[in-house]
Amino acid sequence: MSQKASLKPSESESDFIRGIPLFSGLSQEEKDSLLKDGRVTSYQRRQTIFRQGDSLQNLYIVCSGIVQIYRSTPEGREVTLDILIGGDMTCTREIFELSGVHTANAAAVNGATIMSFPKVWLLDAARKNSVFALNLLSAISRRARMTEVDAEHQATMSAPQLVACFLQVLCATYNFNPRGFDLPISKSLIASRLGMELETFSRALPVLKKYGITVRGKTVVFHDFPSLEEHVCGHCSVMDTCSARKMVRQKRDEVRQLSRAEFQLV
Amino acid sequence: MSQKASLKPSESESDFIRGIPLFSGLSQEEKDSLLKDGRVTSYQRRQTIFRQGDSLQNLYIVCSGIVQIYRSTPEGREVTLDILIGGDMTCTREIFELSGVHTANAAAVNGATIMSFPKVWLLDAARKNSVFALNLLSAISRRARMTEVDAEHQATMSAPQLVACFLQVLCATYNFNPRGFDLPISKSLIASRLGMELETFSRALPVLKKYGITVRGKTVVFHDFPSLEEHVCGHCSVMDTCSARKMVRQKRDEVRQLSRAEFQLV
């Protein structure tokens, strides 16, 4: 593996990072002062960013592309813990655990650019800036919450339900049109993220038609929301506070109004 | 349910709380100033401490007894998320999520005394005291880590392996003698904590003999550590850093030396 060139961030990259929740509530000067220690690295498709067992050096924030966080068991099984997109960060938890080694692997899915900060930078910033510390506490807490919800889903939902739930989350995070969008990642990656085999995922897709979702190739169409409520979201204990569910339904209504408007134009 | 009396903490309760990791690195004055806002409440066997959906008011730290944190799904299934003992705290994550409601239920198992602090107390302390903030970050991070490891276990281990792993953790947290100890909680509670049915748990016990653990009634005996390594710990991706595994084996060696010493006395 060739040595990676770590560059100073470009203006657009800095701007993007300045906007993430971790820096919210900070003055422009504070942000600039913090960001000056960041370095940007580009990774090719499938390239490893760090490995489990490696010594933990940096906080990573994804600028663009998709990053897979996964763990390998002694048996050789591979479990995808998380899929990061632009604005997501990783290793905050590990840094504050003070354990010193990575507990998972990270690799670029189809190439990615990533900003990294030394771990002492993070510890210092948390110590010196209480607003930053509270942002961090909030970010770590939210992430922990999501992990917990995920675990509950795994424990209580069937494979088709898990897939349906994930497709909604996907639609919401990418702000896709629920009436039709293409999967931005491979089915194998989704299956692995959901802790199931690709075959099980594949077999879940036909079942989804009953739940109000049609999948043909890479194309996903939500065609029956009441059915989705009945078969999937209605079985979830966090339904009321699920932002993905809310966003997808909001988007559906927007699209509906839009197509009505178009119709009137014709 | 009768109104609970919330009392000022006794000297021994304050002393106990002063010693937990959350307050480490703080001066005696800082600790005293923080602790003056704490109130102690006693709960009877099976009594509810808070319910999911309730408005989130306090940080809770267990002084004594055992507390079950659990969630109910719309189907009526109950999943135990955590079992807390003295020194453990709960709701830190929820408070920093700023969501305002409890995401789980909490109930005393066989009675418990609990110290509570208003949530603004926690936010203020984190804002004003950077040592406290870092302790918090560390505590939340560690907890998140444990949740993640738990999820991985559920995904990769069989029911008997999960039980074996949990019995080791139990032995370590209570500092029991691995050569023989009694379960401090019911088997149903353990099963629920491991996300399995009581029947599955029950059926796992005979299997454990092959793994080096004998369970008769409430009594647990670890009798074959190499077998345990081979069948359980060896399949775990966090084996090297597992403190429970380390503690149980250390305790075993202590006991071995002790019984040898006793033998020489006779």
Added chain:
DNA sequence: CGTCATCTTGAGGAGTGTCAATAACTGTGG
């Protein structure tokens, strides 16, 4: 010694993993 709660054991079935064969897609070069 009976009563209640807790736990064990049995039989059957649903769901997912595994192995294996086939199909669809992607990109490359003729």
Added chain:
DNA sequence: CCACAGTTATTGACACTCCTCAAGATGACG
């Protein structure tokens, strides 16, 4: 534009684990 190889996904058959329902057994306690 098509043929080809490599990757990615689908489908089938079967085994295994765990859940469910049901009936007993054991234990704690008055």
